[in-house]
Amino acid sequence: DAAHNFADVGALGLAIFARWLGRRPPTRRHTYGFRRAEVVAALINAAVLIAVSALIGREAVARFLNPAPPHSTVMLVAAAAALVANLASVALLHRHRAEDINVRSAFLHLAQDALASLAVFLAALLARTGIGPWVDPAVAVLIGLVVLRSAFSIVWEALNTLLEAAPADVPVEELASSVARRFSGVELHHLHVWEVGPGQRVLTAHMKTAVTSLPEAESIAAAVRGFLLKEWNIQHVTLEAEANGCGEKGLLGQWK
Ligand SMILES: [Zn+2]
Ligand SMILES: [Zn+2]
Known part of the structure; x- marks a missing residue:
């Protein structure tokens, strides 16, 4: 005892x-x-x-x-x-x-x-x-x-x-398509979502957009970050804006 x-x-x-x-x-x-x-x-x-x-x-x-x-x-x-x-x-x-x-x-x-x-x-x-x-x-x-x-x-x-799994309540395909539905012309790929610890979620992604100027891309990224915080409770988002595209195919990107 x-x-x-x-x-x-x-x-x-x-x-x-x-x-x-x-x-x-x-x-x-x-x-x-x-x-x-x-x-x-x-x-x-x-x-x-x-x-x-x-x-x-x-x-x-x-x-x-x-x-x-x-x-x-x-x-x-x-x-x-x-x-x-x-x-x-x-x-x-x-x-x-x-x-x-x-x-x-x-x-x-x-x-x-x-x-x-x-x-x-x-x-x-x-x-x-x-x-x-x-x-x-x-x-x-x-x-x-x-x-x-x-x-x-x-x-x-x-x-x-x-093991850096995506949080159980964040299915990544669904997250990417929710962004595509909400912001026309915006497409996420090379996507990573993980959880540092309880309630501290991180996302990085490439973001292909139709815009060609940096200020426009910046304001789209800010809107997407707000959306990801509000809808998916992800606090720390890093987006790499692309106009021409990096040539990567697939949601998860290419790993070597
Ligand atoms: Zn940061
Ligand atoms: Zn890319």
Whole structure:
């Protein structure tokens, strides 16, 4: 249990540190800032949760095979206290939970703790009944499966961000055709969209236009940037204006 408390403090500390680091301004060395620290923290916290779930599952199987008689009164009081403490921390973080992957990962850890103490509480409550010894391991396995599902989805999302994937809600073909529909004569190619960290999206593209002067191209680029911010929530856009075209074919450009 002491080890578990240490893990709780570690998980929360990592999430808070990454959040603080992620909000620091860019430096000459780290020109993107430090947002991606939050993705790395989420990945570590989710990976630890997967390992913890596996350990809990193994323990639950052992208790199924060899159920221990619960010490009901002491356990009931201790479990109730732990449950209240865990629910309080879950409630504290709950309103932030949708915010970003880092907070979601920390929230999942606290939610797992709260559910685990709920399992112990129920087991203590039902200790005198016939199913008493089975409640704790059965609920532990159920919780483990739910937590695993969320933890794997966080790991998947974090790995995609680290691989510079386009955000899940930004299908690039659709983005390019939305620009073409909105601005006639404008065509994007050699397009890259990625996410530095939670809520910090970057796009670069070549922009073919029908205009021939730089001031005209500049004002079109400004309008396209405004459109991409408003419609696609992309904050940092770099467009290379083309009149004659670079000869590249295809949305994603040519890679060597
Ligand atoms: Zn820039
Ligand atoms: Zn081009």
